[in-house]
Amino acid sequence: MSLLFADYDAISVKDSRFAAVGDGATDDTAALQAALDHCFGSAGAPHGTAGVYQNKALYVPPGHYKITAPLTVKYLHGGRIIGAGLRSRTKQRPVRRSPSIRSSSATPLYR
Numbered sequence: 001m002s003l004l005f006a007d008y009d010a011i012s013v014k015d016s017r018f019a020a021v022g023d024g025a026t027d028d029t030a031a032l033q034a035a036l037d038h039c040f041g042s043a044g045a046p047h048g049t050a051g052v053y054q055n056k057a058l059y060v061p062p063g064h065y066k067i068t069a070p071l072t073v074k075y076l077h078g079g080r081i082i083g084a085g086l087r088s089r090t091k092q093r094p095v096r097r098s099p100s101i102r103s104s105s106a107t108p109l110y111r
Helices: 030-039
Strands: 008-012 021-025 055-062 064-065 072-073 082-083 102-104 108-110
Touching: 008 030, 008 072, 030 055
Parallel strands: 008 055, 021 064, 055 082, 072 102
Antiparallel strands: 102 108
């Protein structure tokens, strides 16, 4: 029996390796990008289709994550990003356009 993913347990963005805070004041951009890179490969070495089995699920616990630059995921195939709760997709947007998660095609995955 082969595994479909590197591990079944989701990796939290608040893990000590990434240390996202989610308090709305701390800039979590670098922590979130590091977590994305860990789970799906960096832009320079993405897991892509050939490495889909290396992907790990990314868990984003409840919180307000301040992002000051676009987050990049390149060649995402079979990736799982899991939020917490029924309203986990709720996002407050400031008056000015806020950054988003972007794929390699520059198409926003989440705004």
